[in-house]
Amino acid sequence: MKTIIARILVVFTFLALVAGCKKNDMEYKDPKVSPVDELYAPLENQQVTLSTQPDARLLFQWAPSHAQDGQLVAYEVVFYKESDTTNPVYRITSDNTGKELYANISHLDINRACAAAGIPTGETGTVYWSVASWRGLSSAVCPQKNKLTVKRLEGFEVIPDNVYLTGEASETGDDLSKAILMQKTGEGKFEIYTQLKSQGGYKFVDRTTGTPEVYYINPSGKLADADNNETSSVTETAVYRITIDFTNKGTTMTKITKMGVFFCPENKVILDLDYQGLGVWSGTGIINFKQESWGRDERYKFQMETSAGTKQLGTVNSTDSRPDAGSPASYYYVRLLDQNSQWDDKWKFATEVDGANSTITLTMKGGAPYTHTVKVN
Structure with a gap:
């Protein structure tokens, strides 16, 4: 009998303890994370001229932050407009999916960050960068924000996923539905091996239906918007390798x-x-x-x-x-x-x-x- 009474008391004690727990005590909370306390590189007011070379990168480095539970912290580089250093306009995860204290950021990504910050193509402007630390849903941003002066690429703000060649001088004529797909060779870079006729013109489009965006090679040899239905032409009917680069408006024509x-x-x-x-x-x-x-x-x-x-x-x-x-x-x-x-x-x-x-x-x-x-x- 005493054993039964003792067991009943244990059960009631447990139920009382459970009932006494507040709901908030049972909820999971992400551990807090400290902000990075120092940015190492690039230095304050460093100047960068962007390049379209595939290996063109800029190294960003910073001091570590710490999570309340001692677990790994994830990092991302954040960019700000010169006029607003509170709300980031662009984010890039650090190397090794956010685990590293550095980020080798391509010039093309920096160019995108500058575009998001409102710097016009081909011009020099200012962005600020810092680092956000994450542990679960908890985050903290480094109070230090370094100034970066950047000369942007002269390319297009919007780069098409696909590009086609069409026009009277092309192998398939000016039927848009038969435009020839170009080969994508890199970020914003395309090429084609094709024959062009000396009669008529040719142009580039971003799709083969509807009303596509249209581009041409202007008299200066630069890729440009064909806002007034401009086309390009060749003086000799021949087979050509044509390359176009939307990141810097560069082109080549090789017979x-x-x-x-x-x-x-x-x-x-x-x-x-x-x-x-x-x-x-x-x-x-x-x-x-x-x-x-x-x-x-x-x-x-x-x-x-x-x-x-x-x-x-x-x-x-x-x-x-x-x-x-x-x-x-x-x-x-x-x-x-x-x-x-x-x-x-x-x-x-x-x-x-x-x-x-x-x-x-x-x-x-x-x-x-x-x-x-x-x-x-």
């Missing part, structure tokens, strides 16, 4: 006069490829490997003659093996090489190509990896 298969052992082009249209070259001939003391040498790549000199195209994925039926499509992917050489960035022909009549086709179209095929006839 391609020859394309061929470069056979590494002989250090020369052994098969000319004729332009078929829409970024495709093709040629047929007998490919003979070169006999060496160690065996048959089958290494090759592509080479073209252009208005900018001799250029080579080679592998995206380095290889030193002959392909077979099980080789992935990526074995044949193609890229324009930074420099010419006899042996670097080459492929190997499949065994059955030796001495056979073969058709080699090079495809440089937008929307898919550049590639090529080798077919034994």
Whole structure:
């Protein structure tokens, strides 16, 4: 009996304790986080001229902050207008998904921050930066805010996701629905391998339906808005490689006069490829490997003659093996090489190509990896 009474008392005591707990005591609260107490870099009033180079970055560094529960703190760099250093206009997480005490921020991202702060393209202006510390939903912003003087890129504020070439001088004419997709090669950068006619004009659009944004290459060689239906033109019907850069309005026009298969052992082009249209070259001939003391040498790549000199195209994925039926499509992917050489960035022909009549086709179209095929006839 005494045991039963004791158990009843324990139960009532527990219920009383639970009832005595306030609701707020049962709720989870994010631990507090301290603000960063010092910004290290960039220094106060540092000046930066932005660049469109892919590796152009600026290092931001700061002192650590601490969470109440001793756990890891997450960080983000915050940017402010010169006229309002209270409300951030742009945020970028620090390296390693917010875990690091630094952020290597690309010039393109800094350019976006400056745009959000109202600095016009191509002009110099001021932004302020600081660091926000986070632990769960709790946050704190460093009271120090450093001034950064930035010369912005001269590019467009709005960069399209896709760009197409169209117009009477293009391979598909001025039918917008048939405009040719350009290849995206980087942030705001596009290129196309195509034939242009000397009669008529061509232009660039951001979509193939409705009323697209329209751009052209102006007489100064800069990419510009075609606000008055302007178009660009060429003086010679030929195949061209055209590049356009929305981050700085830069363009290039390179005429391609020859394309061929470069056979590494002989250090020369052994098969000319004729332009078929829409970024495709093709040629047929007998490919003979070169006999060496160690065996048959089958290494090759592509080479073209252009208005900018001799250029080579080679592998995206380095290889030193002959392909077979099980080789992935990526074995044949193609890229324009930074420099010419006899042996670097080459492929190997499949065994059955030796001495056979073969058709080699090079495809440089937008929307898919550049590639090529080798077919034994």
